[in-house]
Amino acid sequence: PLCLCWALGLAAASAPPNLLLLLMDDMGWGDLGAFGEPSKETPNLDQMASEGMLFLDFYAANPLCSPSRAALLTGRLPVRNGFYTTNAHARNAYTPQDIVGGIPDSELLLPELLKKAGYVNKIIGKWHLGHRPQFHPLKHGFDEWFGSPNCHFGPFDNRALPNIPVYRDWEMIGRYYEDFKIDLKTGEANLTQIYLQEALDFISKQQASQQPFFLYWAIDATHAPVYASKHFLGTSQRGLYGDAVREIDDSIGKILQHLQKLGISENTFVFFTSDNGAALISAPKQGGSNGRFLCGKQTTFEGGMREPAIAWWPGHIPAGGVSHQLGNVMDLFTTSLSLAGLQPPSDRQIDGIDLLPAILQGKLIDRPIFYYRGNEMMAVRVGLYKAHYWTWSNSWEEYSKGIDFCPGQNVSGVTTHTQEEHTTLPLLFHLGRDPGEKYPLSFVSDEYQRAMEQISVVVQQHKATMVPGEPQLNVCDKAVMNWSPPGCEKLGKCLKPPKSDPKKCFWPH
């Protein structure tokens, strides 16, 4: 490929670029050919990487979907923006149908801020930041929406539990399994094709206008129940999960080609990543791969939060770049603002950093990665060192039921089934020599002492300035489920909610 090298650092001085964020669901670090997946079935993403920049040390903000997504759109850790629970210690929480909370009005979301720079914002796919009326994405900066507020679990009976609605903008236009089919037996669903067409149409429409766009393509074919459309079923060596990945890879190839065909690829910043590690609990049929990393989704080991990541912006990002910058989905908030010529809010703590120096100039910015589980900082990475202050995979009770977040993996004293506190003497790993977190450093070594001195300062500062937000994921109530979403009347799809009965949500992990 032809490599162009432009003047750097001036990106935002001229017209701000379009922003296209491709956010995968439960896709793991090891799911792409470019990251060593041994079937190597992602030619389009691998090409995107070879034309752009590969991030090898990029992280989710949380090992679970809703908090990670809330963090991405606010630039703030879930413990700040409210996407966590205090119902029990160190518990992952998200936004099931009966969740009462959602994204607080006080939070400033990326699309809200981008509006000030004239952006038109669309979300395609999964919102996951609360489904009650006040949490609707169009109330938080998005101009358009096609997709759903929750995961595509189901089918439900619409009595004990309603099926999940699919929205177009303000109103629902149907429900999963009723109007938007997912065949759990065969794994067939054409949703990715619908999401692809939505993206192509939006890009075409926006290209015709003079306004820049922000497109948040948050598709969910790789979240259980995994699905693919007929054309892709049975095409992967990896089974149904691989079929879903192949369809996504193909779709992303089509989107990038579309940008090129429209002549706007050099004015569109594209970033590909995932919301959390692969759900090994669903593997191998319904879950992906975290490569050589330890455990998966729900855990604060590398497999739970290290993500595949690719930046693509022809003419600006040098082709074939590889970055070891420690990155986080929260950085996409700050980086997007920077590209739009905007400053991040100064009235609150923002955890995301501007990655442009790393992306455009190959700089390495020193910054830590915090690994939270609910209200607890479980671990921190500083440079190549990672210190675990708490370890936990899941409880013996859950584990004995077959719930295993680390199938085939067992590191004594590390993948613990009780919450183990190490705050006085953290477990320390060197992720260069030991990316799999298998060999804790000796507590009495000089290396341990030196590394922990440095890390302790980072952690002290982090804790001293931490002001947790109001926890949004504590209360559940069947009355708030998707019984009668706006637009249900027109479709005759309004259901009668039960009486309100708010309770503490139960979070086992």
Added chain:
Amino acid sequence: PLCLCWALGLAAASAPPNLLLLLMDDMGWGDLGAFGEPSKETPNLDQMASEGMLFLDFYAANPLCSPSRAALLTGRLPVRNGFYTTNAHARNAYTPQDIVGGIPDSELLLPELLKKAGYVNKIIGKWHLGHRPQFHPLKHGFDEWFGSPNCHFGPFDNRALPNIPVYRDWEMIGRYYEDFKIDLKTGEANLTQIYLQEALDFISKQQASQQPFFLYWAIDATHAPVYASKHFLGTSQRGLYGDAVREIDDSIGKILQHLQKLGISENTFVFFTSDNGAALISAPKQGGSNGRFLCGKQTTFEGGMREPAIAWWPGHIPAGGVSHQLGNVMDLFTTSLSLAGLQPPSDRQIDGIDLLPAILQGKLIDRPIFYYRGNEMMAVRVGLYKAHYWTWSNSWEEYSKGIDFCPGQNVSGVTTHTQEEHTTLPLLFHLGRDPGEKYPLSFVSDEYQRAMEQISVVVQQHKATMVPGEPQLNVCDKAVMNWSPPGCEKLGKCLKPPKSDPKKCFWPH
């Protein structure tokens, strides 16, 4: 890069190409950037892959060094060429200093055969096919040798155990730790630089002549005790092991550049691979990575035998190719003969196949992979299915001493510490959906029945026609150690051997 597409299948019709085989020692599938190593520190090998063809399903002939190397050079499984033991069931064996056996005269080695086509053959590095006079590489087809007959273990006291000799051609020119320094404390040794210079010199010399060459570059910096030269020490995120890999990567870059500078790259077929999986027992400081595969060296799980592999031949092999051909180091025997315009011997069973249709025409040749441990066929791969007829990592006794071939990994009923027989109902894995061998297929599934029907035929045929060779690795005797190698007189380095006392070798694994 410019992609040239030549007429295929005619390679051997014109002047035969030079053959350059880069054989790594204990390097694992996951050690290169191109295979997903998260430090991505192998730019030269990654470029070699992007200019050549990446093999994702390439195997060692054995999970241990000597047998795999003997198989490579004979094109025959160790159980045929004698590189195995019958002292106990399913035991790995190799050529320590007190081994009495070695490569039998009756075996035809690749360099012996290549001579018929006018090749000049050199081995640089580790021989490992026996160190007694009759096993000398120059008695088995090589014209030149720089390197050692055994591993670079030491330092020894030259009383109970002699230090390993380093040969130039027929005679030793010194010993490890005495004349060829390896600093076990710092990991410093400049051996890779010496091996590099030997390669460059040989290539230059041969280029000046009119004869084609076969260079077998069998270096050992990644075998414990791992080493690197001063310039590379401390340069890798991965520690000393990574330093060794970086130096090798740099050296291979220099060798390929040398071929290009001399204008012979389009007439030199280069293949890169390793002799067995990474030695996880030595990880993380002295051992590499098998990526997401199960266990390591010494085992017949994927981590023990799946290897990184790259074919490079500018102008002949299309750039950027990826092959899922099931390959084996034994294929390098047959493929090399094919390139030289020679037929493999017809008077014996040859296990290696000619890979040229896969390399030059992208064909997929149906062939099984057999996983042996000593005298037992432990497993077989047919297509994407792998059936384990026996499972064993190592004994409880060894394991309780801390010898762990699967650190951090534990798959119930699979990574067993007793030899478990599954011959009536093999454990079956689908390596596409489950490359990590974590989820055995249900015995009662249709898929199991269908796959095993196909596999059983392959195994029956294999066993029915198997004629084991005379085992070479049964007898050990301290008298045969490297006490007085040829040339020791000139150096004053002859040592007095003890009285002969042949015994059965003890093979714990």
